[in-house]
Amino acid sequence: MVTMRRALKVLTLLTLVIFFTSFFLSYSHTMMTTTWLPRQMVAELLESLRRLLTLSPRPCACARCIRQKHASPWFDKRFDGSMQPLLTAQNALLEEDTYSWWLRLQREKEPSNLNDTIKELFRVVPGDVDPLLARSPMGCRRCAVVGNSGNLRESWYGPQIDSHDFVLRMNKAPTVGFEADVGSKTTHHLMYPESFRELEENVNMVLVPFKTLDLEWVVSATTTGTISHTYIPVPSKIKVKKDQILIYHPAFIKYVFDRWLQGHGRYPSTGILSVIFSLHVCDEVDLYGFGADSKGNWHHYWENNPSAGAFRKTGVHDGDFEFNLTTTLASVHKLRIFTGR
The missing domain is CATH 3.90.1480.20 (Glycosyl transferase family 29)
Known part of the structure; x- marks a missing residue:
């Protein structure tokens, strides 16, 4: 169950990355230059994805896991x-x-x-x-x-x-x-x-x-x-x-x-x-x-x-x-x- 929820989070974030990337790249070709560059948005989203993927997996299925690192x-x-x-x-x-x-x-x-x-x-x-x-x-x-x-x-x-x-x-x-x-x-x-x-x-x-x-x-x-x-x-x-x-x-x-x-x-x-x-x-x-x-x-x-x-x-x-x-x-x-x- 924990692994499935984690996979769903990753899939959702990937979908958002693809959607926003496509939207902003399309927008940049048809509209005037904006103050928020599409490249910056993509970089921010990719960094969020990287942090999600590098989080330590939960070592158990409990609400509290003793062996969870970086908590204390x-x-x-x-x-x-x-x-x-x-x-x-x-x-x-x-x-x-x-x-x-x-x-x-x-x-x-x-x-x-x-x-x-x-x-x-x-x-x-x-x-x-x-x-x-x-x-x-x-x-x-x-x-x-x-x-x-x-x-x-x-x-x-x-x-x-x-x-x-x-x-x-x-x-x-x-x-x-x-x-x-x-x-x-x-x-x-x-x-x-x-x-x-x-x-x-x-x-x-x-x-x-x-x-x-x-x-x-x-x-x-x-x-x-x-x-x-x-x-x-x-x-x-x-x-x-x-x-x-x-x-x-x-x-x-x-x-x-x-x-x-x-x-x-x-x-x-x-x-x-x-x-x-x-x-x-x-x-x-x-x-x-x-x-x-x-x-x-x-x-x-x-x-x-x-x-x-x-x-x-x-x-x-x-x-x-x-x-x-x-x-x-x-x-x-x-x-x-x-x-x-």
Whole structure:
């Protein structure tokens, strides 16, 4: 439909060019010289046609397309469409500076060899997943990223959230008992071993690896079950189907940290990693459950301690900077934020 409308615009403009060219050239041969030369008119029309033909095509069929260029210089400076958010067998080789940075995130004393670990990993989980999750340029993939803020309580966002094509959740976020406010649909759940929770059938688990041991844990948890402790106890076995396990790319974590967070915090939170992930795999993004509630409290929607806020200032993530980043993305119309209550 978008391509057809564009073709009609071009055809209409070409028709006008031909008509006005013929008219003014004929007029110039039969009448006295005028102050507006036909040649100037033709040049103006041709320039308009050139501008129309060189406009960037819309990258999706949505009313708002995240990847539309030249809409925001601030966004264009940060967004790199070539970055692949998911680790595959084809893009698993890390550059030295990326690998060194990633190894320092949780300071493993004796990390295993990464190449050997990745080879073992892709013997267990898919290693050929499309990094852009097969997004069609002619489609419109609407995504909801559901955070864990207490502002979701009594928001009644559930049906609205479930209407999206993709629904991304993170860490230990439950849905049972909270469906009216947070919805029941989940397509992708981002987590790491220490924040793992069992998922419903047909939900894709997106592992966010902050250390080599996290990758080893995936292999162990789906096979032998030998790893039951990282820096805290973790599940030794999980029920997630192997072909529904996706791996967040370590290089993409660094991209989020460098380009989007500009070095704030020690490394990105799962929340902001989910947001930037969605910008790369979705055409429209709506955020729910981010930030404080209406009273200024920071807490999880399933908790009964609304004065809690420890996860806001952990010394690891810069919660204020991350939240300001989401509001800036909203101000340049790259996503929408639903603030709840």
